[in-house]
Amino acid sequence: MSRFKSSFVEDDCYVLHSIPWKETSSIIKIFSRNHGCISIVAKGAKRPYSQLRPVLLSFQHLLLAWKNNTSNIKTLVRADLGEIFLLPGDSLMSAWYMNELILYSLASEDSHPSLFDEYSNSLKYLCNKSNYKASILRRFEWFLLKEIGYGIDKSEPDFNNQGLEPVLRLDLRRRMETMLGGKELLTKKILFNLHYSTTSN
Known part of the structure; x- marks a missing residue:
């Protein structure tokens, strides 16, 4: 520049x-x-x-x-x-969810370059329809919580292990609820409803 x-x-x-x-x-x-x-x-x-x-x-x-x-x-x-990302329609809600997490969890003018890079990588992964979106979101949640100090002291899990995803999602959800202090994310509610409407059909 x-x-x-x-x-x-x-x-x-x-x-x-x-x-x-x-x-x-x-x-x-x-x-x-x-x-x-x-x-x-x-x-x-x-x-x-x-x-x-x-x-x-x-x-x-x-x-x-x-x-x-x-x-x-x-x-x-x-x-x-700069770089242009072409997100498919079914990835947009996941991307909005990441945006909402950042808005609720980061203080103004508090620099987080590592999290910025992780967000950028997540958008790249979401551009590929063959990638498993749940794994991308669990990875981003995990890095965000670790970055802002919410008790992630474990080694980095295998985010591509789909069998591990439900357990990881439950652990991260509990930590997210603590971090958010009772605030409900609109996008997470929509994603939750979409997930269960899809699996029940």
Whole structure:
């Protein structure tokens, strides 16, 4: 990436969530590799011919630059597409689940580069329809809990062992409930219902 003046920060990022702001702008929660979760305002992003509109997409590797100030909401100054991920439709809910986990579990501007890399790898795995999505999610949950200090002191399990997955899922679910403090994730509820409706048919 090109060098910016010290008044700007640039980093590898993913869009986690976006809400409208005023008539033509958006406030976007991003997960950046070296600066953690940050809220940025993308001015004019909702305009029909805005150059930001086709770039600021969820589940795409982005190169973003924003003003380096002390405000809780930064101002976006540049956005470029990095690596493009083409997620199949049946992987989107799994990807949204990972986004929701990050939003609920990480403090603002708390850097987690290893978790960022794991998230990026998980998106790559989800692009391949032949990969077992449950194993991808268990791996991401395990790394997230270990990263934020929720008692994962065991050696890394074999996430590709489908016979181990139900036991691992139960253990991770208990740890997740402790970490979330009673908050219910919308995406997890939907995934749970989809899993049991599929297995019961």
